[in-house]
Amino acid sequence: GPKVLQIPSHQIIDMGQMVTLNCDPVSNHLYFYWYKQILGQQMEFLVNFYNGKVMEKSKLFKDQFSVERPDGSYFTLKIQPTALEDSAVYFCASSFRDNSDYTFGSGTRLLVI
Amino acid sequence: GQQVKQSSPSLTVQEGGISILNCDYENDMFDYFAWYKKYPDNSPTLLISVRSNVDKREDGRLTVFLNKSGKHFSLHITASQPEDTAVYLCAAGQGGSAKLIFGEGTKLTVSS
Numbered sequence: 001g002p003k004v005l006q007i008p009s010h011q012i013i014d015m016g017q018m019v020t021l022n023c024d025p026v027s028n029h030l031y032f033y034w035y036k037q038i039l040g041q042q043m044e045f046l047v048n049f050y051n052g053k054v055m056e057k058s059k060l061f062k063d064q065f066s067v068e069r070p071d072g073s074y075f076t077l078k079i080q081p082t083a084l085e086d087s088a089v090y091f092c093a094s095s096f097r098d099n100s101d102y103t104f105g106s107g108t109r110l111l112v113i
Numbered sequence: 114g115q116q117v118k119q120s121s122p123s124l125t126v127q128e129g130g131i132s133i134l135n136c137d138y139e140n141d142m143f144d145y146f147a148w149y150k151k152y153p154d155n156s157p158t159l160l161i162s163v164r165s166n167v168d169k170r171e172d173g174r175l176t177v178f179l180n181k182s183g184k185h186f187s188l189h190i191t192a193s194q195p196e197d198t199a200v201y202l203c204a205a206g207q208g209g210s211a212k213l214i215f216g217e218g219t220k221l222t223v224s225s
Contacts, residue, residue: 050211089155091156098210100145101162102213
């Protein structure tokens with residue numbers, strides 16, 4: 001079936017540096033999401049994005065986080081500056097409608113040292 | 114608070130048996146319910162979903178039961194096979210909000 005591609009699969013970065021996580025969603029999907037999963041914990045909603053705008057974000061979506069999808073290219077999550085507690089697996093997902101079936105990527109494992 | 118909860122972190126079932134995975138939720142405005150399977154590459158993949166206007170949906174060996182008054186839904190896997198071994202995530206969402214809330218996951222092991 002259609003897939004969501006996440007690049008890179010792994011990233012190690014020094015604390016304070018900037019990181020950009022990339023997501024190539026399913027081509028006809030209109031809604032895009034980022035979730036964060038810390039090791040051993042449940043996957044938690046960060047933010048959703050539709051029609052070029054953030055619709056909703058959780059309290060985990062700190063001021064250092066931003067998302068965009070310029071001109072239908074990658075849907076990106078940028079963290080600037082990174083902190084140790086940003087170490088987690090970040091999952092991207094997309095869906096055709098809201099409140100409906102998601103397609104997930106395989107995640108980006110981010111380690112901030 | 115924890116809006117969607119899977120109280121069993123793990124479950125072991127004999128091959129050929131029925132696996133029953135449970136999920137409880139708090140928000141009675143949820144109207145979409147889903148089960149995802151986490152594959153070895155770690156990507157959650159949708160197995161089956163239901164809207165709140167039905168209380169049961171079957172798809173092959175999978176059946177979702179929805180108990181709205183009890184704020185509970187479950188996934189039944191009949192004729193469980195070793196390849197069903199994985200982490201299963203339940204999720205729920207509310208109309209008008211493009212945001213699924215996930216449970217912590219239940220690790221199912223099907224032993225042969």
